[in-house]
Amino acid sequence: MTQSGFMYVPSSGRAFVAQMRRDLTIAFKSRGELMNPLMFYVIGISMFPLGVGPGPQRLAEIAPGVLWVLALLSTLLSLDTLFRRDFDDGTLEQLVLNVDPLFVGVLAKVFAHWLVTGLPLTLLSPIAALMLFLPASAVPTLMLTLLLGTPILSLLGAVGAALTVGLKRGGLLLTLIILPLYVPVLILGAGAVMATIDGVDPTAQIAWLGAILALMLTLTPFAAALALRVGLE
């Protein structure tokens, strides 16, 4: 593409940084919303002792699964904000029209989304683990798997968010179509934590998570970009 006098075409790298900065600025302007997924995570986890009883042993047994399922759900609930606000005020259309290639813009948005949801959730997880009496030896594994796993959740979720962005009540549908795709992350993440508790080396599961992250990083931005184009037609 040639650069004409009045049209400035930024490079992909600059477009990425600009988009990410914009999304982060908006995210930090609405702090209340920023906290919501995290509060959901903690409140959701505190429901389990109330539901199954406060016995430390039983809670420790279900802790890896509960910590991971709640991570799945709170990511899913936060995904609605990924494209929705931009869609409502028309910015999304500008993104689709102006950012070329579009997947760079999508990747920037997903990365910004992960920085304000997945990353804080990972940092918060030791406290959540404490609430469920997860053995301290398993906490590093939990954090590492969350660090590798939550970007996968954001990336896959972006496809679902893009597919449902134009729909009036897309929230529940988004959960319906994306949750089955989260199965591998849940199994591997919770499996790694459980293996650590049992004294088994969790490297295999962690390596798998890394491999899936690499795969999703290369595939889902294209799928989400295509879905945005379809949704805005």
Next chain:
Amino acid sequence: MNRLKTLWHRLGSPRWFFEISAPWAIGATILGLIGIVVGLAWGLAIAPPDYLQGNSFRIMYLHVPAAILSQSCFILMGLAGAVLLIWRMKLADMVVAAAAPIGVVFCVLALVTGAIWGKPTWGTWWVWDARTTSMLVLLFLYFGVMALRQAVPREETAGRAAAILAVVGMVDIPIIKYSVDWWLTLHQPSTFKLTAAPSMPPEMYLPLLISVLGFYAFFAGVLLFGVGNEILGRERRTQWVGELVRSRQS
């Protein structure tokens, strides 16, 4: 090569496909029904009982084909979705639309027969083992594709959205299967392998093979009927459909 190209271009015309596919649909369905009846009759009545499971293993002649078909159907859906997204071929969208409900039926059939088989063999209706679980996830993926299609108001947009989800699902299926294999498993390993001779005697696996092939042919026939219905529904305002309807009525 040239003929292939012509065929490819002709696939762009739903009318042409509707006219050419009608006899194939009938033929494949009949062939499939014959295969299913022969395979099931042979498997249920004639094949020898299993030395371990007795007669209960015979449900395999229904269970295994249904399970195979439900997976093949999703792969077909994903491929058709990719064709739609790359070449924007209307027919591919109709294949996705027609395949999803058929896949759901096979999926449910596999899960139900699996439960019925599981009761005498494992002593329980449901087991969270690798293959039942991945079958359940597959069912959820089918539901997602169908729900998304129904939720999007514009037909063309709905088709492409469903196609994207089908392609993503197809890519994710092997990962789901591998990850689910982590918690091994009460399920017996698969009988058919392309690389090795089957571990069953021929009088047991031949009817299974016939049954599987019959299911495939039946699926092809039902799918063609479904695509035909989709074509008629979407082209209902065109002249040729009007003429067709009038000629059938008189």
